[in-house]
Amino acid sequence: MGYTPVTPFRRTMDAVLLKHQAHAEKELPPSGANKWEVLRELAAAREALALSDRDMTVLQALVSFYQGTILGGNNASLVVHPSNKSICERLNGMPSSTMRRHLARLVHAGIVLRRDSPNGKRYARRYGDEKVAFGFDLSPLVARFEEFCTVAEVAREAETRFKRLRETVSLMRRDLAGLAEYGKSARPELAVWDRFSDLAVRTARNLRRKLSIEDLANSEVSLGMALEEARDILDPPETTNMSTSESHNEQHYQNSNKDSYESEPCLRKATGTDVVTKSQSNSQDDGEKQKDAEDAGVDGGLPNVPLGLVLASCREILTYADGGIRHWHELVRAAAIVRPMMGISPSAWDEAKRDMGPEEASVVIAAMLERFSDIRSPGGYLRNLSSKAALGEFSCGPMVMALMRRAAA
Numbered sequence: 001m002g003y004t005p006v007t008p009f010r011r012t013m014d015a016v017l018l019k020h021q022a023h024a025e026k027e028l029p030p031s032g033a034n035k036w037e038v039l040r041e042l043a044a045a046r047e048a049l050a051l052s053d054r055d056m057t058v059l060q061a062l063v064s065f066y067q068g069t070i071l072g073g074n075n076a077s078l079v080v081h082p083s084n085k086s087i088c089e090r091l092n093g094m095p096s097s098t099m100r101r102h103l104a105r106l107v108h109a110g111i112v113l114r115r116d117s118p119n120g121k122r123y124a125r126r127y128g129d130e131k132v133a134f135g136f137d138l139s140p141l142v143a144r145f146e147e148f149c150t151v152a153e154v155a156r157e158a159e160t161r162f163k164r165l166r167e168t169v170s171l172m173r174r175d176l177a178g179l180a181e182y183g184k185s186a187r188p189e190l191a192v193w194d195r196f197s198d199l200a201v202r203t204a205r206n207l208r209r210k211l212s213i214e215d216l217a218n219s220e221v222s223l224g225m226a227l228e229e230a231r232d233i234l235d236p237p238e239t240t241n242m243s244t245s246e247s248h249n250e251q252h253y254q255n256s257n258k259d260s261y262e263s264e265p266c267l268r269k270a271t272g273t274d275v276v277t278k279s280q281s282n283s284q285d286d287g288e289k290q291k292d293a294e295d296a297g298v299d300g301g302l303p304n305v306p307l308g309l310v311l312a313s314c315r316e317i318l319t320y321a322d323g324g325i326r327h328w329h330e331l332v333r334a335a336a337i338v339r340p341m342m343g344i345s346p347s348a349w350d351e352a353k354r355d356m357g358p359e360e361a362s363v364v365i366a367a368m369l370e371r372f373s374d375i376r377s378p379g380g381y382l383r384n385l386s387s388k389a390a391l392g393e394f395s396c397g398p399m400v401m402a403l404m405r406r407a408a409a
Contacts, residue, residue, distance in 0.1 A: 032072035033145045035063050035138075041145070042111070044152035049109055058102040059111060061090040062136060072142040079115050081122035081135030103136075110144070113137040158213075165216045166207070172223040173203040175401070178408040179230040186234065186308055196226055235306050302328060303360045305397045313403040314366035328359045335362035338369055348379045348386070355389040356396075363396040370403055 042049075043056050065080040072078055084096050091099060106112050117123065117134035124133040180196035187193075203219055211219075303310070311318065311325060318325060321334040339349050342365070352361035364385060368378055375381050388394035 028072045028139060028142045029145075032070040033142045034069060035066060035071050035141070036069070038071065038141045038145055038148065039063060041148045041152040042141075044155050045148050048151045048155055049111075051105065051109060051111070052102075054098075055102045055105050055109075058087070058091065058094075058099060059106055061087055062103075062106075062112065063138065063141070064090060066138060071138060077131060077133050078138040078142070079124075079133040079135050080138065081124055081133050083122065110140055113140060162213050162216070165213060165220065166211075169203065169216050169219045169223065170207060171405075172220065172227060173200050173207070174405060174408065176200045176203075176223055176226055176230065178404055179227070179234065181408070182309065182312060182404070183230060183234060185312075186306075190233065192229070192233065196230055199223070199226055234309065235304065303357075303363050303396050305363070305400050307331065309404070310363050310366060310400055313400050313407065314363075314370050316369045317366040328362075331366070332358045332362045335365040338365060342369065342372065342378045344379045344382055348382050352382050352386045352389075355386040356394070360389075360396050361386075364399065367396065367399040367403055 039056070039060055042051075042059070046052070046056055062080065062082070065082045065086075066078070084099065087103075088094050088096055088099050103112075107114055113136070115134050115137050122135035124131060124135075126132075176196055177200035180193045180200065183190065183193045183196070199222065203223065206215070206219065307325075307328060310331070317331070317334050317338065320337045321330060325331050325334060336349075344365075349361070352364065356364065364382065368375060368381065372378070385394055
């Protein structure tokens with residue numbers, strides 16, 4: 001073409017169009033760009049470029065008039081010159097006025113450029129070996145391809161963050177609803193559970209709407225504070241009262257019965273401190289020792305979840321307890337009954353009691369019993385958890401909370 005026009009036919013020229021025309025003068029990359037990849041990246045970046053889905057539909061129809069797959073790779077003209085009628089036919093009968101409006105948006109965004117003829121018609125003519133075409137120039141799709149890719153990647157990352165934050169808020173809402181329901185049965189005298197339930201219901205209602213990432217962030221903060229308060233009520237932080245008397249040195253009374261859960265010295269990990277229990281001969285029976293420990297206010301390194309929450313999440317273990325389970329030693333006794341039925345060897349059970357402590361090992365047995373059909377090798381699974389407990393990398397709390405969430409789902 002001897003001269004490339006920059007002004008549209010019988011349309012107002014403005015600074016934005018002039019800027020886009022100046023960018024079009026840049027040399028295109030010799031490799032060109034695949035037109036379908038350009039459309040895919042541009043579709044991902046369309047919101048950042050203030051384009052609608054209808055704009056993209058019109059652009060796709062316009063690009064379909066270019067016969068090649070690679071835009072600009074063979075130095076061919078990137079000007080397509082379909083009539084309005086032809087474009088509307090490829091848009092399944094879209095009204096011409098609607099089509100022209102979306103074309104104007106594409107031109108104003110610098111996605112395509114107008115190369116209008118002297119009379120405004122779109123056509124192509126050949127003068128020997130030279131072809132002159134007037135219509136829509138697709139060269140910006142190639143020139144700005146890297147820009148489209150960058151904007152699309154940022155948009156995808158933002159969408160990923162939004163989805164993850166929405167999933168987090170949904171899971172926190174479910175946990176808060178489950179804890180509120182459990183709290184009403186465990187601590188019915190408190191009125192805070194209604195507030196937690198209302199917050200969970202409001203969050204569920206809000207999640208049905210299209211929320212911004214700021215709204216989700218605010219919901220995450222509110223739910224996090226509520227969950228922390230609920231956990232503190234249901235499982236208050238344990239305080240350790242250090243005694244200066246040798247008779248109250250946090251030692252755990254044990255007897256010489258080999259089958260008793262107290263016959264193994266164990267390293268307590270659930271409370272966050274390492275308390276090593278030592279064997280000590282005593283003529284008291286199990287019930288008296290348990291009562292003495294309770295009267296002294298010594299928990300001996302009990303698990304970091306309340307016994308009531310464990311029993312509410314692990315109902316199967318109650319079947320093997322005579323007269324119910326009211327204390328930790330009764331849970332341990334029930335776990336010792338269930339253990340051989342699950343195919344767990346005595347050595348694996350002893351290892352678990354040594355590394356976790358009898359009470360926490362019993363919680364693990366109760367949790368495994370709830371998911372017994374899903375565990376291929378209970379003995380190997382228990383040994384794996386014992387090895388993690390020996391390194392201080394395991395706590396039974398997440399297992400119990402997972403069972404509680406599954407029951408509430």
